[in-house]
Every structure is written in C-alpha cells, then in structure tokens.
Amino acid sequence: MKTINYQTLQETLYYEQMDNGLNVYLLPKKGFSKTYGLFSTHFGSIDTTFVPIGETEMIKVPDGIAHFLEHKMFEMEDGDASNAFAKLGASTNAFTSSSRTAYLFSTTSHENKCIELLLDFVQDIYLTPENVEKEKGIINQEIGMYDDDPDWRCYFGSIQNLYQKHPVKIDIAGTVETVAQIDKETLEKCYHTFYHPSNMMLFVVGNIEPNETMELIRDNQSQKDFERENMVERAIVEEPYEIDQKEEVLQMDVVMPKLIVSMKINDILQDPKEKLKRELGMNVLLDLLFARSSSLYEKWTQEGLINDSFSASFTQERDYSFLQIGGDTTKPEQLKEKILDLIEDMEDYQICEEEFNRVKKKNIGMLIGVFNSPESIANLFSRYYFEGIMIFDLIDCVSTLTLDQLNELKQLFNLDYTSTCIISPKNS
Secondary structure (H helix, E strand, O other): OEEEEEOOOOEEEEEEEOOOOOEEEEEEOOOOOOEEEEEEEOOOOOOOEEEOOOOOOOEEOOOOHHHHHHHHHOEEOOEEHHHHHHHOOOEEEEEEOOOOEEEEEEEOOOHHHHHHHHHHHHOOOOOOHHHHHHHHHHHHHHHHHHHOOHHHHHHHHHHHOOOOOOHHHOOOOOOHHHHHOOOHHHHHHHHHHHOOHHHEEEEEEEOOOHHHHHHHHHHHHHOOOOOOOOOOEEOOOOOOOOOOOOEEEEEEOOOOOEEEEEEEOOOOOOOHHHHHHHHHHHHHHHHHHHOOOOHHHHHHHHOOOOOOOOEEEEEEOOOOEEEEEEEEOOOHHHHHHHHHHHHHOHHHOOOOHHHHHHHHHHHHHHHHHHOOOHHHHHHHHHHHHOOOOOHHHHHHHHHOOOHHHHHHHHHHOOHHHEEEEEEEEOOO
C-alpha cells in the first residue's frame, strides 16, 4: 500500500492496485463519524460503440444502456442491495453520467460490512429476460418525467443543439425506442466489458483505519475470479466543428420563459493538467462575469432580464466541452441578445486584477470547504479520477492561475458555435 501526502490540505491518501487491476483509494478523516464509499466504472451514456471483452470487432449498443444497467445492478438473486444496506443502517444510491457510473453508500456504523456489500453487489449481476423486460416500463416512466420537465428540456435541448454526431446529444436514459432494443445478452456484454476491475475505482473516505480497510478489500477481491485485464477500446467520434442548429423554441406549460445560450468548444485538450487549468480558469472567468456580486449580474437584474435562477457553467468531459448561460426570464429575446453580444465582444472584456484575485480566493475557499464533506470529497474524486486528475491538486492549480491565462480563455468564445434554446409558455 502506498501513501500520498498532500501538504496544502494536510491529507494523506492511501492507494493500492489489487491483483485484478482494481484501483483502491482510502482517505481517513479523523473525528468524522460518517463513512462514504463510492465504486465507479469508466462507463457512461456516451460509451455506446466499443469492442466487447474477448472480441475484436466494434459493436453499437442501444442508447441508454449504461443507465439501464445501473438500474439492474441493485437487484440480487436473494434480494435487493438497497434493503441490505438499510439493514446495516446505511443509505445507498447510484448515478450515471455521460462518462461514468457510480454506486455509493453512506453510513455511521458497520463500515466494513458496507464496503463488502458495495463490492459484492456491483461485482455480480443477476439478469433474467423477465426482470429486464419489467425494468423497461420503469425507465420509460422516468424518460416521460424528464420529457415533461421544462428545466431539463431547456438544459438538454441546449446541448442537443450543439452536437451533430456526438452521443452526448442523446439523453442519458436513452429513448423509449432505444430502451425497447435492450436485452439480457447486450446488458451482460456491457457489464463484463466495463465492470471489469481494471476499468473501475473504489474510493472510501471517513471513519476508517486504512490498513484494516485495505486488508478487508484485498481479501474480498482475492476470492473472486475475473477474466484477463481489459483495456476497453472505444470508438472515436468524428464530431464536426459546426453546431447542429442555431436556435430551438419549445412551448410547454411554464409561467415564465426559460433561456439557455450554449457554446460549443471544439478545442479539446488531451493533457490532464492543461484540462484542469482550463476548467478552473473558466470557472473563475464565469464567476467574474456572472456571479451575483458582479456588475453585469446587478445591471441585468435591474433591467428585469434575470432573476436568481440565472447561472453560467462550463462542462468539460472526455472528448467534448461546452458553456451554458441562462435561466428563467420574462424577456428571453432581450437576454439572448445581451449574452450573444457579450460572447461576440469577449476579447474586449477587461478583467480587473483586484477582482480577479478576489474571485480566485473565493474559489480556493470553496474547494477547501469541499474537504469537510465526505460526500463531496468522494463525488469530486470520482468526477476527476477518470480524467487522470487528483482532486488534491485543484487548490494548488487555482492558486497558480494568472490573469494572462484567464485572458487566453477569452479566445475560446466564438459566436459561430453558439446556439439558444428557449422554453416559452404555451399559446404565447
């Protein structure tokens, strides 16, 4: 077992790779009563074209299959994993994103039993043609709920407008049509390919003793047999630079219109350190522009263009990146023009060094605060891990950001790759 000491945060991370390829990270937190475990696989909604384990040819699986598999994992031959955690006094959950699926527990007791249960139910799968068919109805209801959610339609519609071929434009749950195509055999093929220990990571944080916990995990993994280590080969998406459509207006049952202006970033970085620097720098830049303390936010509020739902975010994943700006507004067309004008004139936007330093310190403070919450630590660790980034480096990276680096980011703003999605009240 190796240890990594992070002086800035005064944290010690314990790490070991199991013989089967599983990477395990432990972060003991003295004085904490809660323990949080998160077991992640590098398999998300965009991973629909790949070479299955033991095969040589690429296959295309139905959209939404990673999310479908997440649903089925909790069902065990002798019961349900959620109920088993509840008997231990623990809570459990799972989520699927575009690039990963994660299973988690939170507990203040029986930590070792919870860790073993997490490993055991995720590293086994119980599928029958009958329980697969039954799940389709449940997932279709979930898809219907999101289709009726104006906030989701605006958020996801703004992403769909940007991409022509990339699977990020497909809803994480898929569609009713693609869910109908999912069967037991395809689910098993995805499971054995992506749920191999060499494609996964276990992170446990909180009230743990690292040597004892690592020995427990070693013993658990040594009793299981897996096929040879699996390096997953994924298809490379040839996404055009051009956006799919410039604007979309949907009518739904809303009182106030919703607007999101999205911007596709085609310059995709490969180096993890450069990606991190860009992401943290962009977060600072968006804070300078749109935080509630900014002059722009105050001005647009006074003009009646925005309210407290307004926000801006930067998303950067494995092979795609975009910005989203917007919220609820009574004046969607006027707000849209303001945002587009800002994007067009971004090169001329002057950043005050004093404001830059203030916002940088604010972001450092927020990151430090993350390390007071086991849940936040685990989720952030998993979020960056598969990108080759350790979250303990985030604070040092923000600290070294310069004004020149922020000014360089302004070059990424391009009106040609910008789209708008508006949700307007029916009959408006």
